[in-house]
Amino acid sequence: xxxxxxxxxxxxxxxxxxxxxxxxxxxxxxxxxxxxxxxxxxxxxxxxxxxxxxxxxxxxxxxxxxxxxxxxxxxxxxxxxxxxxxxxxxxxxxxxxxxxxxxxxxxxxxxxxxxxxxxxxxxxxxxxxxxxxxxxxxxxxxxxxxxxxxxxxxxxxxxxxxxxxxxxxxxxxxxxx
Numbered sequence: 001x002x003x004x005x006x007x008x009x010x011x012x013x014x015x016x017x018x019x020x021x022x023x024x025x026x027x028x029x030x031x032x033x034x035x036x037x038x039x040x041x042x043x044x045x046x047x048x049x050x051x052x053x054x055x056x057x058x059x060x061x062x063x064x065x066x067x068x069x070x071x072x073x074x075x076x077x078x079x080x081x082x083x084x085x086x087x088x089x090x091x092x093x094x095x096x097x098x099x100x101x102x103x104x105x106x107x108x109x110x111x112x113x114x115x116x117x118x119x120x121x122x123x124x125x126x127x128x129x130x131x132x133x134x135x136x137x138x139x140x141x142x143x144x145x146x147x148x149x150x151x152x153x154x155x156x157x158x159x160x161x162x163x164x165x166x167x168x169x170x171x172x173x174x175x176x177x
Contacts, residue, residue, distance in 0.1 A: 020071065020082045021082060021085055023064075023067060024067075024068060024071060024082065024085050024086055024089070027064065027065065027068045028068070028089045030059075031056075031065070031068075034055065034059055035055035035056055035058075035059050038051050038052075038055050039051050039052045039096075039100075044104075044107070044109055045100045045103035045104035045107060045109060046100075046104045046107075046109035046110045046153070047109075048100050049100050049101070049104065049110075049123065049149065049153065050146055050149060050150065052097070052100075052127070052149075053123075053126075053145050053146045053149035053150075054142050054143075054145065054146050056127045056128075056145065057127070057130070057131050057134070057141045057142045057144075057145035058138075058141075058142055060131040060135065060141075061136070061138055061141070066132070068086060068089065069128060069132060071083075071086045072087070072090060090124070094117075094120050094121055094124050095120070097120040097123050097124055098116050098117055098119075098120035101116045101119050101120055101123070101153070102116045104153075110153050110154065110155065111154040111155070113154045119152065119153065119154070122152040123152040123153060125152070126145075126148040126149050126151065126152040127145050127149050129148075130144060130145045130148040130149075
């Protein structure tokens with residue numbers, strides 16, 4: 001970016017903090033449109049969680065998507081407007097996942113186990129960490145992020161499609177009950 005373009009960009013904001021807040025809001029909105037919309041279309045909570053994992057991996061293939069993660073790491077534990085905004089988005093994601101984990105347990109599509117909140121944190125950590133570690137390694141990132149997410153949910157295996165995962169899990173539960 002040349003100096004004139006950078007100046008024109010900064011002119012739109014009162015400072016770097018306002019720019020970072022605008023970027024964070026834009027990333028969250030884009031994620032909701034691209035990933036959240038797919039999750040909402042899944043009627044089964046387990047399928048929704050695995051769709052979220054795969055969608056997040058695909059979303060994170062783009063450089064701008066990693067900005068929110070970088071901001072989260074940069075401002076972790078600090079009382080700062082950018083940090084608070086990034087943490088708010090993170091908490092919303094964890095709460096959404098906790099709701100899906102609880103609904104999946106109630107429906108019998110994912111196993112009982114540690115507290116729902118702990119599983120949701122592990123799930124989000126698994127998809128974020130694996131997405132970061134596998135950046136630029138498409139198409140394997142998508143299936144490996146889904147496998148890490150399945151492990152965080154307590155599933156013993158993660159075959160290729162959500163329907164296969166659910167069928168495998170249900171078969172496993174029936175044979176051990």
